[in-house]
Amino acid sequence: MITERFPRAARCDRIAPFHVMALVERAQALAAAGHDVIHLGVGEPDFATPPAIVEAGRAALSAGQTRYTPAIGIPALREAIAGFYQTRFGVTVSPERIVVTPGASGGLQLLMAAMVGPGDGVLLSDPGYPCNRHFVELVSATPQPLVLSAAAGWRIDPAAVAAAWQPHTRVAMFASPDNPTGNVLSREQIRGLAAVARERNGALIIDEIYQGLVYEQPAETALAVAPEALVLNSFSKYFGMTGWRLGWVVAPPALVPDLDRMAQNFFLSPSAPAQYAALAAFQPDTLAELERRRQVLAERRACLLEKLPAMGLKVVGNPAGAFYLYLDVSAVTDDSYAFSRALLEQAHVALTPGVDFGPGHQPSRYLRVAYTCDLPRLEEALARLSRFMETL
Amino acid sequence: MITERFPRAARCDRIAPFHVMALVERAQALAAAGHDVIHLGVGEPDFATPPAIVEAGRAALSAGQTRYTPAIGIPALREAIAGFYQTRFGVTVSPERIVVTPGASGGLQLLMAAMVGPGDGVLLSDPGYPCNRHFVELVSATPQPLVLSAAAGWRIDPAAVAAAWQPHTRVAMFASPDNPTGNVLSREQIRGLAAVARERNGALIIDEIYQGLVYEQPAETALAVAPEALVLNSFSKYFGMTGWRLGWVVAPPALVPDLDRMAQNFFLSPSAPAQYAALAAFQPDTLAELERRRQVLAERRACLLEKLPAMGLKVVGNPAGAFYLYLDVSAVTDDSYAFSRALLEQAHVALTPGVDFGPGHQPSRYLRVAYTCDLPRLEEALARLSRFMETL
Ligand SMILES: Cc1ncc(COP(=O)(O)O)c(C=O)c1O
Ligand SMILES: Cc1ncc(COP(=O)(O)O)c(C=O)c1O
Numbered sequence: 001m002i003t004e005r006f007p008r009a010a011r012c013d014r015i016a017p018f019h020v021m022a023l024v025e026r027a028q029a030l031a032a033a034g035h036d037v038i039h040l041g042v043g044e045p046d047f048a049t050p051p052a053i054v055e056a057g058r059a060a061l062s063a064g065q066t067r068y069t070p071a072i073g074i075p076a077l078r079e080a081i082a083g084f085y086q087t088r089f090g091v092t093v094s095p096e097r098i099v100v101t102p103g104a105s106g107g108l109q110l111l112m113a114a115m116v117g118p119g120d121g122v123l124l125s126d127p128g129y130p131c132n133r134h135f136v137e138l139v140s141a142t143p144q145p146l147v148l149s150a151a152a153g154w155r156i157d158p159a160a161v162a163a164a165w166q167p168h169t170r171v172a173m174f175a176s177p178d179n180p181t182g183n184v185l186s187r188e189q190i191r192g193l194a195a196v197a198r199e200r201n202g203a204l205i206i207d208e209i210y211q212g213l214v215y216e217q218p219a220e221t222a223l224a225v226a227p228e229a230l231v232l233n234s235f236s237k238y239f240g241m242t243g244w245r246l247g248w249v250v251a252p253p254a255l256v257p258d259l260d261r262m263a264q265n266f267f268l269s270p271s272a273p274a275q276y277a278a279l280a281a282f283q284p285d286t287l288a289e290l291e292r293r294r295q296v297l298a299e300r301r302a303c304l305l306e307k308l309p310a311m312g313l314k315v316v317g318n319p320a321g322a323f324y325l326y327l328d329v330s331a332v333t334d335d336s337y338a339f340s341r342a343l344l345e346q347a348h349v350a351l352t353p354g355v356d357f358g359p360g361h362q363p364s365r366y367l368r369v370a371y372t373c374d375l376p377r378l379e380e381a382l383a384r385l386s387r388f389m390e391t392l
Numbered sequence: 393m394i395t396e397r398f399p400r401a402a403r404c405d406r407i408a409p410f411h412v413m414a415l416v417e418r419a420q421a422l423a424a425a426g427h428d429v430i431h432l433g434v435g436e437p438d439f440a441t442p443p444a445i446v447e448a449g450r451a452a453l454s455a456g457q458t459r460y461t462p463a464i465g466i467p468a469l470r471e472a473i474a475g476f477y478q479t480r481f482g483v484t485v486s487p488e489r490i491v492v493t494p495g496a497s498g499g500l501q502l503l504m505a506a507m508v509g510p511g512d513g514v515l516l517s518d519p520g521y522p523c524n525r526h527f528v529e530l531v532s533a534t535p536q537p538l539v540l541s542a543a544a545g546w547r548i549d550p551a552a553v554a555a556a557w558q559p560h561t562r563v564a565m566f567a568s569p570d571n572p573t574g575n576v577l578s579r580e581q582i583r584g585l586a587a588v589a590r591e592r593n594g595a596l597i598i599d600e601i602y603q604g605l606v607y608e609q610p611a612e613t614a615l616a617v618a619p620e621a622l623v624l625n626s627f628s629k630y631f632g633m634t635g636w637r638l639g640w641v642v643a644p645p646a647l648v649p650d651l652d653r654m655a656q657n658f659f660l661s662p663s664a665p666a667q668y669a670a671l672a673a674f675q676p677d678t679l680a681e682l683e684r685r686r687q688v689l690a691e692r693r694a695c696l697l698e699k700l701p702a703m704g705l706k707v708v709g710n711p712a713g714a715f716y717l718y719l720d721v722s723a724v725t726d727d728s729y730a731f732s733r734a735l736l737e738q739a740h741v742a743l744t745p746g747v748d749f750g751p752g753h754q755p756s757r758y759l760r761v762a763y764t765c766d767l768p769r770l771e772e773a774l775a776r777l778s779r780f781m782e783t784l
Pocket of ligand 1: 103105106207242245247
């Protein structure tokens, strides 16, 4: 006899389900029933963790590196990450500013917990990463969606951010490269955004979790032009370590003690084996392997950018990074969610409906494609999509 | 040029530092300087992760089990945990009720996020696990300390909980076995607490992270007598997996969708390698090894319970579980924090000061001893403590 009455926080109703999860479940059921499903829905590259990292992880386990670590990470990893900013981006960051977290997810939580609370506002892009507004809800602050314009290619305009900034706004947070649009912020934009935040005594957070996954320019960090920005990053995407749960924050020195105290309380420590494994992430052979993977992603992207428009599906904006394209499917449907469900049922191709990325940007016009399968499969997916569209 | 102005949430000032952390740092510095420090401060057993679990983790890494998993855990692990309730405790729990989390820490966060928010109160024991009140602060709810009485052996009295329950109280949360007192709730107490929560339409959370580490009775679960209780647990302590970051919640079925949605947003997934490794935790040889470890802890406990009182140091209450004793040192000092610092400097023994466990219970009278080193070292620690006390 289990009673079903229990307290329920108001935030429960403000945390939307991921619609893609229902699709993922259905995709798995279809696959289990013997159908050949092509998965382009989930934000996870199809590459395995690089061998040197796996080997370092195995060695860490054998060596008993399985205990709590310092809450913001082992010193060797904080130093290795700081070193990476120097060698890869020419930016000097002291290891004391690196806070290692359980994924960028952990970093998002720490920053929200340390900076905002009830009554405070956080500016976020719509479309944008769905979890962001929910981290704001976690700490009982208020998400302030900044609805981007498709006509302007989802461009984030510092002037628009300045106009949207309210007296209660404390933080503006954007991703570059972005999920779902693939948008990459220019140096000029980052400078502009940092200036807006500075003038308002607020903070600018740049989520660089897709750093390194860029196809038209060298990889950059916002820290190069906005040293006071708070930067999020992760071993999940570029480094192929999603399931290990490891990320980091680059924070201003004065914020680190607060983040440390919160990490001690909320996480105790990031995964110990993951941290020791990640020490191998910056080895030259690992980085060379990651560059090869980037080339593979670049080929897939080029294929999609060539073929999708020819099929009448518009790629909005300039998806210069990440591994996503955000497609305007309004020429063929007025309900991208229904379209994605039918596409899955009839053609066994899984995409993510726009509705997951925010309510304000007319999400029923859009679908996200994650190019997370190899070229032949991608071409097969396009062929199925094309046949499916003929049946509409 | 990094500006040091940035928004700071009011909760930052309500999240106390762990005083033991300063001691841990000092202990490490002393050890680095060549001193032989005995560490009885941190809540982490000195045993390594059992070999079968380590091997399963290594195999998972080799097999590429390094991707995001379902947010509340892989089905096989949820089933294994449910099976453990059946075989070990004779309690039937459906796998659908098991929510796998990043440590019990992750479970504490999910439960607070799903059940309380601004204006809501959560009853917690003082002394108690320090992070609890900070999880309440994370979601902008109000911790309501229930100050326990040393004279009553830190007993948690359902009538006292009923008396402390306010109109805005939503949840009461207690650990059994408890940190720092080692206190174990009786079936009668749990029934009484559950009745109080039920009458007030509130929830009872029992943190069973030290389950299995009991020395005077068989291990139990609150679910045996209070099926509607929300139960927290972890692979950290009994299973020796602290640094892997893996725990679980047993929740009422109706709460699982909320917890799932929150886990999707806040964690994405628990560590994949840790989950596959933990599948080996319930193997008979692993469980036999864990029972041997429990015997070792029992011997250490017996040694301390015999010798400390003979030294004039009173163990308060009946520490029937966990691996802690909560010592009353008021006969020798009126400031347990200063005492612990001096003990570390002069005798190189690290204990945890009472101040970390709550402000209300006269913490300057108390010190926590974690019996996390072998018997000869423990006796050496006692000898040092005794010599140190002679110098006072
Ligand atoms: C923009 C963005 N930020 C943060 C995350 C969190 O990733 P993780 O916690 O695996 O680092 C994701 C994951 O998809 C993301 O797309
Ligand atoms: C009572 C109690 N609950 C929860 C935790 C959290 O542990 P973990 O997140 O490692 O499972 C601890 C850790 O010391 C504890 O003592």
